[in-house]
Amino acid sequence: MGKLIVHNDKIADKHEFAKKCPFSAMEVGADGNLTINSACKMCRVCVRASKNGEVEFVEDENKVLLDKSLWKGICVYVDHVEGKIHPVTYELIGKAKELADKISQPVYALFIGCGITEEAKELLHYPVDEVIVYDMPELKDFRVEPYTAVFEAFVKERRPGSILVGATTVGRQLxxxxxxxxxxxLTADCTVLDMEPNSDLSQIRPAFGGNIMANIYTPNHRPQMATVRYKIMEAAKRSEETHGKLTEKKLPADKLKSGIEILAVEKKPKVKMIEQADIIVAVGRGLKRKEDLDLIQKFADSIGAELAGTRPLVEAGWIDGKRQIGLSGRTVRPKLIVCLGISGSVQFAAGMNGADNIIAVNTDPEAPIFNIAHIAVVGDLYEILPALTDMIKNGKAAN
Amino acid sequence: MNILVCIKQVPASNKVEVDPVTGVMKRDGAASKMNPYDLFALESAFRVREKLGGKVTVLTMGPNQAAGVIREAYAMGADEGYVLSDRKFAGADVLATAYTISQGIKKIGTFDIIFCGKQTTDGDTAQVGPEVSERLNLPSIANVFEIDDVEAGSITVKMDMGDSIQTAKIKFPCLICVDKDIYTPRLPSYKRAKATAEQEVTILSFQDFEDQDEKHYGLSGSPTQVKKVFPPAGRADAERLTGSSGELTARLYDKLKELKFI
Structure with missing residues (x-):
């Protein structure tokens, strides 16, 4: 770590220099001196822009370096509600195994709940070295304080170097x-994870609310923690035989106190979720009026697709929030996604990048969506869709 | 009832680009607005105040200009507001941000309920609220989409668990992160904006805090480091179709057929 030092004597035009900051974090005070305020994101663009040492980055002195060899293994938190394991768990195990193999370290699965020991045996069919189970009545429903107490006890005992958690309702709180x-x-919603030989976890996620990816490290702290959304990583394959071992653990009940009392747990009525769809038609701000959704819906119906959309359309109330794709919506991994009139922010892309086939239609030849599309169609959805829908209908009728 | 709402000022535009050659970030304009998710946290706080009486305090962290969102909250109905601002807070990641906010809250007072929004539109992590609750040692619940009941000493809420719904009763003091659409947020009132134009916005800085160790704040207190930022990679195997709308329609039809989707 370190800090930025501004050498005001070396800056000729302070107001001009302040403009170099992409976050407007440099300001000229009443005393005429340039200072950096708390809007600074430490991107160090100002340091790179300093041709004459105007702004300097100084490392902290006397930094105590961590002994990384004391922290070994990669832990996956087994996400579940009432013992039913969430599929993101198997995706994280797949990734954890790949990362662990690079540094020859074990994979742990941490399972916290009540009446889960039988279900825990299922995990032994996946590439984990040890499943650690805390099965206690106090852990029946998810309440953040007891679950944190158990997690803490596990981390302090096993000292895993990295921890992967699914970005589910539970994972995002725990x-x-x-x-x-x-x-x-803790790095949220990572889309790419890799392991360095020195056991540093390389984490990549969309950042700063813009069309930017950031590569983030936790170089001097352990454990390194990351959350990953469902359908981002490839799931581990189940094998017939089991491997690894199952270890049962307990914690004294007085460590599991909570200010939360769960009064009821009810199943939500099953609705068709866009996450389960094989084909998705997604629409963005290229749509001019709400009524035109009819055009999109007809096309979606013609290829048996579910309708989805971007954040602006949800905010405008044109489509339901459950159908929003992106960082603040759902992540999908369909066989085909057709993106209509979507510019393709990183936030949106993070929610659909894993699709097998991406077709994008946009009038703007420079639209970022074309960077991730397999088939980029530079054209107007209003001119293409009605004819295409008719062709598909007639084609089907002819068969 | 003493209620606190944590809010944030975010860029009005999401347009940030990286020059692929120089790696320098470019951002258009410095215009900013209140994080839209925070409007729902504010509205939840006002509803609780309407039922049980009391005071709604708002808090933000950022440069001095962030006082703008406190004024906006005043115009919606907040009673008192604070900005945590100091260049020592610069470069804070989630851990350091949550710690700074928890230090600010300790300085301001004690609260029955702390409301936070689901996430911000610039950081998009949804992690700061839960980390603040840990630093203050409070029970917390996120993804709250309904408040069933609030009485002296506790609040009963519904949490969206994906496939199921949990109804939970939480004792005060506690921290609650509410989902978008829990209530329709009220609009700022012009009358109230005028009436509160002179109302003070208190700025708290490092020297006001109990913990005077600089290493716990800003970049020094941040375990994560952004090693580099870069534009998302393009796809090498992409195929680009151009031509008249009629040609494009025909070629798209052929593609869908070739891929066996029709």
Whole structure:
């Protein structure tokens, strides 16, 4: 770590230099001096722009370096509700195994709940070295304090170098609690993970709310923590034989106190989710009026697709929030996604990049969506879709 | 009832680009707005105040200009507001941000309920709220889409668990992250904006905090490091179709057929 030092004596035009900051974090004060305010993201663009040493980055002195060899193994948190394992768990195990093999370290699966020991045996059919189970009545429903207490006990005992957690309702509450308790880093919604030979986890995610990816490290803290959304990673394959071992653990009940009382758990009525669809037709701001959704729906129906959309359309109330694709919506991995009038922000792309086939139709030849599309169609959806829908209908009728 | 709402000022536009050659970030304009998810947290706080009485305090962290979102909250009905601002907070990741906010909250007072929005539109992590609750040692619940009941000492809420719904009763003090659409947020009132134009926005900085160790704040207190930023990679095997709309329609039809989707 370190800090930025501004050498005001070396800056000729302070107002001009302040413009170099993409986050408007440099300001000229009443005393005429340039300072950096708390909007700074430490991107160090100002340091790179300093031709004459105007802004300097200084490392902290006396930094105590961590002994990384004391932290070994990659832990996957087994995400579940009432013992039913969420499929993101198998995707994380697949990734954890790949990362662990690079540094010859074990994969742990941590399973916290009540009446889950039988279900835990299923995990032994996947590439894990050890499944650690905390099966206690106090852990029946997810309540953040007892689950955090168990997680903390596990981390302090096993000292895993990295922890992967699914970005589910539970994971998104539990992972930050653990990270804050262990005073370590947590990177949300990673789309790419890799392992360095020194056991540093390379994490990539869309960042700064723009069309940018950031590569993030936790170089001097352990455990390194990351959340990953469902359908981002490839699931591990189940094998017939089992491997690894199952270890049962307990924690004294007085460590599992909570200010939360669960009054009821009810199943939601089953609705068709876009996550399960094989074919998706997604629409963005290229759509001019809400009424034109009819055109999109007809095309979607002609190829048996589910309708989805981008955040602006959800915010405008044109489509339901459950049909939103992207970082603040759902992640999908269909066989085909047709993107209509979608510019393709990183936020959106993060939610559909894993699709087998991406077709994009956009009038703007420079639209970022064309960077990720397999088939880029530079054209107007209003001119193409009605004719295409008719062709598909007639083609089908002719067969 | 003492209620706190954590809010944030975010860029009005999401347009940030990286020059692929120089790696320098470009951002258009410095215009900013209140994080849209925070409007729902504010509305939840006002509803609780309407039922049980009390005070709604708002808090943000950012440069001094972030006082703008506090004023906006005043115009919606907030009673008191604070900005945590210091260049020592610069470069804070989730851990350091949550710690700074928790230090600010300790300085301001004690609260029965702390409301946060689901996430911000610039950071998009949804992690700061839960980390604040850990630093303050409070029970917390996120993904709250309904408040069933609130009485002296506890609040009963519904949490969206994906396939199921959990109804939970939480004792005060507690922290709650609400989902978008829990209530329709009220609009800022012009009358109230005028009436509160002179109302103070308190700025708190590092020197006001209990923990005076600089290493716990900003970049120094941040375990994560952004090693580099880069534009997303393009696809090498992409095929680009251009031509008249009629040609494009025919070729798209052939493609869909070739891929066996029709």
């Amino acid at each position: 992972a930050p609690r653990i990270a804050a308790r262990m005073k370590t880093g």
